[in-house]
Amino acid sequence: MAARPAGFRSNFQPGHARVIPMLLVTSNKPKQLLQISYIGPVRLEEFQSGREDLAAQLAELSPGFHLLADFSRMESMGLDCAPELGRMMDLIGQAGVDLVVRVIPEPGQDIGMNILTRFHYQHHPRTVTCKSMVEAARALGL
Numbered sequence: 001m002a003a004r005p006a007g008f009r010s011n012f013q014p015g016h017a018r019v020i021p022m023l024l025v026t027s028n029k030p031k032q033l034l035q036i037s038y039i040g041p042v043r044l045e046e047f048q049s050g051r052e053d054l055a056a057q058l059a060e061l062s063p064g065f066h067l068l069a070d071f072s073r074m075e076s077m078g079l080d081c082a083p084e085l086g087r088m089m090d091l092i093g094q095a096g097v098d099l100v101v102r103v104i105p106e107p108g109q110d111i112g113m114n115i116l117t118r119f120h121y122q123h124h125p126r127t128v129t130c131k132s133m134v135e136a137a138r139a140l141g142l
Helices: 044-058 079-095 112-119 132-141
Strands: 024-026 033-042 068-075 101-104 126-130
Touching: 024 044, 033 044, 033 079, 033 126, 044 079, 068 132, 101 132, 126 132
Parallel strands: 033 068, 068 101, 101 126
Antiparallel strands: 024 033
C-alpha cells in the first residue's frame, strides 16, 4: 500500500461506505437526453439545489427530448419533497419532454410517479417504467 502524504487523514473505514444524498442532473445534447439520478436518502435540500442544475440542462435541450429518471440508488424520499418534485416535473414538461423512462427496480420504490405524471406533464409524454438501466437503455434506443 502506498504511503499517505504528510497531514493526510481519512475517515474511511473498510466495509463502512457512506452514501451522500444527491440529486444528479446531467444531459447529453447530441442524444437529446436528460438524466436525473436520485441517490441515497433524498431530502428537500437536494431538490432545491438541483433545480438550478435542471434549468441549466433543460436550456441545452430541444422540445421532444427524452428523460431518464433513475431511482435505482434512491434509499428514501421524504413527503416534503413531493411539491418540489412536482415543480421539477412542471419544468421538464414545459420544456417539451416526449418520452419519460424511469428505472424503478422494486415496485415498493415507486413513490406514486404515475399519479404525479398525470398532474405535472401537460402534454402527457409516453412513459416507460423499467427494472434496470439495461432495460431503460433499450427503451431509449441507446
